Amino acid sequence: MTDNLYMPYLMKIEKVTYEAPGVKTFMLKFINEEDQNRFTFKAGQFGEYSVYGVGESTFCIASSPTRKGYIECTFRQTGKVTNALSGCEEGSIIGFRGPYGNTFPIDEWKGKNLLFIAGGIALPPMRCVIWNALDQRDNFKEITIIYGARTVNDLVYKHELLDWERRKDIKLVTTVDPGGESPDWKGEIGFVPTIVEKIAPSSKNSIAIVCGPPVMIKYTFPVLTKLGFQDENIYTTLENRMKCGFGKCGRCNVGKYYVCKDGPVFTLSQLKELPDEY
Amino acid sequence: MNIDKWLVRKDSLEKLFDILKQNSKTIYAPATKNGKVSFIETDSFSGITTDYIQTTQSSKEIVFPRTEKILDYTKNRDGMSVKGIDLKDIPEIILWGVRPCDAMGIDGLSAIFNWDYKDEIYNNRLSRVTVLGFSCSKSDEYCFCTSAGGGPGNNAGSDILFTQLGTDGDYLAEVLTEKGSAVVLLASGLFEKAGEIKKEQFLAEVPVRFNKEEIRKKLENSFESELWIEHSLRCLGCGACAYVCPTCACFDIQDEAHGKAGTRVRCWDSCGFSLFTLHTSGHNPRELQSQRWRQRIMHKFSYMPDRLSVYGCTGCGRCSRACPVDMNILEHLISIQEVIV
Amino acid sequence: MDDLRKRAKELLESSTVKVVIGYEQGTANKTRALFVEKPEDAVKLIFDSYCVQNLAVYVTKREIRDKGKMAIAATLPVLRSIIQLASESQVNDNNLLVLGITPESKLVEFSNLAEVETFVHQYQIEIDAHNKEILDKLDKMTPAERWKFWIDELTPCFKCYACRAACPMCYCHRCTVDFNQPQWIPVPSHELGNLEWHIMRAVHLTGRCVDCDACYNACPLGIPLNLLTKKMVEEAKVHFGGYQPAIKGEHLMSTYKPDDKENFIQ
Numbered sequence: 018m019t020d021n022l023y024m025p026y027l028m029k030i031e032k033v034t035y036e037a038p039g040v041k042t043f044m045l046k047f048i049n050e051e052d053q054n055r056f057t058f059k060a061g062q063f064g065e066y067s068v069y070g071v072g073e074s075t076f077c078i079a080s081s082p083t084r085k086g087y088i089e090c091t092f093r094q095t096g097k098v099t100n101a102l103s104g105c106e107e108g109s110i111i112g113f114r115g116p117y118g119n120t121f122p123i124d125e126w127k128g129k130n131l132l133f134i135a136g137g138i139a140l141p142p143m144r145c146v147i148w149n150a151l152d153q154r155d156n157f158k159e160i161t162i163i164y165g166a167r168t169v170n171d172l173v174y175k176h177e178l179l180d181w182e183r184r185k186d187i188k189l190v191t192t193v194d195p196g197g198e199s200p201d202w203k204g205e206i207g208f209v210p211t212i213v214e215k216i217a218p219s220s221k222n223s224i225a226i227v228c229g230p231p232v233m234i235k236y237t238f239p240v241l242t243k244l245g246f247q248d249e250n251i252y253t254t255l256e257n258r259m260k261c262g263f264g265k266c267g268r269c270n271v272g273k274y275y276v277c278k279d280g281p282v283f284t285l286s287q288l289k290e291l292p293d294e295y
Numbered sequence: 296m297n298i299d300k301w302l303v304r305k306d307s308l309e310k311l312f313d314i315l316k317q318n319s320k321t322i323y324a325p326a327t328k329n330g331k332v333s334f335i336e337t338d339s340f341s342g343i344t345t346d347y348i349q350t351t352q353s354s355k356e357i358v359f360p361r362t363e364k365i366l367d368y369t370k371n372r373d374g375m376s377v378k379g380i381d382l383k384d385i386p387e388i389i390l391w392g393v394r395p396c397d398a399m400g401i402d403g404l405s406a407i408f409n410w411d412y413k414d415e416i417y418n419n420r421l422s423r424v425t426v427l428g429f430s431c432s433k434s435d436e437y438c439f440c441t442s443a444g445g446g447p448g449n450n451a452g453s454d455i456l457f458t459q460l461g462t463d464g465d466y467l468a469e470v471l472t473e474k475g476s477a478v479v480l481l482a483s484g485l486f487e488k489a490g491e492i493k494k495e496q497f498l499a500e501v502p503v504r505f506n507k508e509e510i511r512k513k514l515e516n517s518f519e520s521e522l523w524i525e526h527s528l529r530c531l532g533c534g535a536c537a538y539v540c541p542t543c544a545c546f547d548i549q550d551e552a553h554g555k556a557g558t559r560v561r562c563w564d565s566c567g568f569s570l571f572t573l574h575t576s577g578h579n580p581r582e583l584q585s586q587r588w589r590q591r592i593m594h595k596f597s598y599m600p601d602r603l604s605v606y607g608c609t610g611c612g613r614c615s616r617a618c619p620v621d622m623n624i625l626e627h628l629i630s631i632q633e634v635i636v
Numbered sequence: 637m638d639d640l641r642k643r644a645k646e647l648l649e650s651s652t653v654k655v656v657i658g659y660e661q662g663t664a665n666k667t668r669a670l671f672v673e674k675p676e677d678a679v680k681l682i683f684d685s686y687c688v689q690n691l692a693v694y695v696t697k698r699e700i701r702d703k704g705k706m707a708i709a710a711t712l713p714v715l716r717s718i719i720q721l722a723s724e725s726q727v728n729d730n731n732l733l734v735l736g737i738t739p740e741s742k743l744v745e746f747s748n749l750a751e752v753e754t755f756v757h758q759y760q761i762e763i764d765a766h767n768k769e770i771l772d773k774l775d776k777m778t779p780a781e782r783w784k785f786w787i788d789e790l791t792p793c794f795k796c797y798a799c800r801a802a803c804p805m806c807y808c809h810r811c812t813v814d815f816n817q818p819q820w821i822p823v824p825s826h827e828l829g830n831l832e833w834h835i836m837r838a839v840h841l842t843g844r845c846v847d848c849d850a851c852y853n854a855c856p857l858g859i860p861l862n863l864l865t866k867k868m869v870e871e872a873k874v875h876f877g878g879y880q881p882a883i884k885g886e887h888l889m890s891t892y893k894p895d896d897k898e899n900f901i902q
Binding site for chain 1: 370379578581586
């Protein structure tokens, strides 16, 4: 990173994957090899991805730091910048500033069971920590992934879901909302919190990581508490409108905590101390 | 550094200005336009306005411009070429006529721009600015510098602080930094040895109206208070208070494209705007003006002291003067002190 | 203004209205808006020559409207704004009760908005002599001189949008400047962007502006941006014979008549 905090790295889009309606994944490589070699990040961190002339947008880094040579991001077309990004093709050059934010304390979780719960477009921030854990699989006990979306089409990372399903060392449960199933759907049918309750993963020696739309999170937390998970062992990520990503533009704070510096990763016990401003 | 005290005769002030101009210095000084006083690039001493309690705009524009380029880009056949700003292009500036409350505001800005990540654009600008502060002999009902930890003769943030010793008197010049010494060197003939001068008697009277530590403590449990709604009913949600404030640093980042080339700029923004925290999804964590007003006060008097050890207010009173609906921050703070338990 | 205080107290005691919007003493010699909800607070209401803020800006503000039926102490410019808002379906007899204050500072209570309209129509919207003089001077300038005048005046504008916030007619939940697909008006403050903002606002106000000077009074930098809106009032006179706010009236800029002069197409 140069002296100029606002100067992005130049990235080339190596590969574009169409994940779901309106959702794409970019595999990005640094144009400058020096930048590539110097760049490190940890699971949970995010960046500001820009289309020059249009603006910047905030997404997590959806690939794992254990995989070198590239980073990935997944986003949904919603506003001005994501629409412009969506129009970029393989070979296009975009900007990337990062990594910002705090991280999932994955080292503290060694020797424990990991429960990943995600909904819809919130699988990307978790995928980075899932890969990170899978890349050092022996360090963890049981790994369970519960992932749901509104319809079968809306499930992202469909190929990886197949991979995870085949693996014997992960328990994968996919679900779609009632009415979202296709005729040949073999997974669960039900809202994510309901399925979590049904699967009833054990809370003993376990860490839960939950990411999803606010309404899903709202109903999942009580389920986890009922299953015996302690607040400090439940992790989630927060989103807020961001511009700078490093605590200066004053926009993303929730009370005195900045989502870009003190987050985006928060435990439920930390979340309970935050004022209702997110 | 020790404070060097000098005496500058009242007629020497103009001579000092001229010497600085002769040395090719760019000088920003208070000047009047449309009845309001702001810091404008001034070429002659006669262009300086002196009869005012406080300028309408603060001097933060000089270290933190309202619109500032952060990079240039050009799309070409091989891809993209992106250029940052050349820090060497930032000019040397003398800020003349800064009140102590403004000079103190620079500390607030520096705290924000150096929090963990150092903003070198800001730091470079600041390093090239020499602040010539002038103490206040007058104040009005909007001023509350003494409650905010400052004072009419406070020297925080100034490189030289001039205090006029009585109406039509000579000036005590306290030289506080190396940059200040450099100015003295340029015009050493104008700076005479000063005897023991007690400047306090020549300063304005600004009674203390509230205890900021007490307010900070009270704010810790006041998030759900009804007071925010009551106080902010007449607030219209414009950005006037944030823009005239010497410590408000919230900004936006915008791209401006002109064909194949363009710039990315950083520009002022205000937490009072409804768009400030609006998500693309339509969700707005601060959708009511009362929530946005609460953010303003909490940020300045609770979050900033907690995280950055500096308060976000210097008691200059500009926000209250500029506000179209008289949201008098002093009044609100006193009310918080009295009402919140 | 004892009549006003007495009437406000009565209206609140009988729950005819839930909030009375008026003026109270502010800092130094300023006055500011007051929202009286408890009858005993009606004593705080004042009225004097410093009461110039256009209170009609609050009748479209969500936090005030949500309280229930409103009463408003309204001078002539405020009355005009109310009728214009009524013609744009922003207020009606169900949510607003108007306590008029005549140019002679007498209280007159209106039974409904139609009565307010009759009252308002006794007076024409006239640009004051001082500003008329400035507008004439501007007219006599060459285009280059006029351009320089406006660039000089508008470059200091730092886009605080106080002018928009104080204007009762700028009640759009999403202003044109708030759109970014496309970004019609640039966000940062610079020469051209500022010009675009002020011109756009003046054009959006054509035929709707009641010449209350709230925008100018609100501007922290004293920029004479009301010259632009006043000019549009004059232009409306020249091209369309002028206008009056009217509840069932035709909107100047959104009504086409075959005999409209089109002198601006040269």
